[in-house]
Amino acid sequence: MKIVLFQIAKTSETYIQTGVNDYVQRLKHYCNFELETFDLKKFKGDVDAQKLEEGKLLLSQITPADYVILLDENGKEFSSIGFSDWLQKKMNTGMQRIVFVIGGAYGFDAQMYERANEKIALSKMTFSHQMVRLFFTEQLYRAFTILKGEKYHH
Numbered sequence: 001m002k003i004v005l006f007q008i009a010k011t012s013e014t015y016i017q018t019g020v021n022d023y024v025q026r027l028k029h030y031c032n033f034e035l036e037t038f039d040l041k042k043f044k045g046d047v048d049a050q051k052l053e054e055g056k057l058l059l060s061q062i063t064p065a066d067y068v069i070l071l072d073e074n075g076k077e078f079s080s081i082g083f084s085d086w087l088q089k090k091m092n093t094g095m096q097r098i099v100f101v102i103g104g105a106y107g108f109d110a111q112m113y114e115r116a117n118e119k120i121a122l123s124k125m126t127f128s129h130q131m132v133r134l135f136f137t138e139q140l141y142r143a144f145t146i147l148k149g150e151k152y153h154h
Helices: 014-027 047-059 080-092 110-115 129-147
Strands: 002-008 032-038 067-077 097-102 118-121
Touching: 002 047, 002 129, 014 032, 014 129, 032 047, 047 110, 067 110, 080 129, 097 129
Parallel strands: 002 032, 002 097, 067 097, 067 118
Antiparallel strands: none
16 A cells, blocks of 8 residues: 655745655655645635645545545544554555645645545644644654554654
8 A cells, every 4th residue: 555645835944844854764664655745826815716726736636546534623633553553444455545635724625625535633733734744744654663563652
């Protein structure tokens, strides 16, 4: 199974990019992981147009067979162990590709919610879409170390 993380816009903060790159490299030891970044022009002041265009771009990269999970504040919350259990169950199904999606600064358009198979929240707190990149890649790495019984999670 391939795990893909879609994100809108490049990470502007060097410290976040450094952290994400570290976890992306670590994840390669455990799974077929890919990080895809999509850039598009900004629609000044028009939040709905921005979300619509981001949604169209993301949907153009999603296949009908993909299992799509939006990282969304209204999604299901897990403990780290709960997330690792959830991930193991998904891997056991034999699906080809799981696509996790971090939306842009304004969240997702309705078309993304319609396509999504699930929503997951990293916390009840609100984080910037850039910080979510670091938190999610770390939690995905942590999930794999839990599944392998390694000491990273203690």
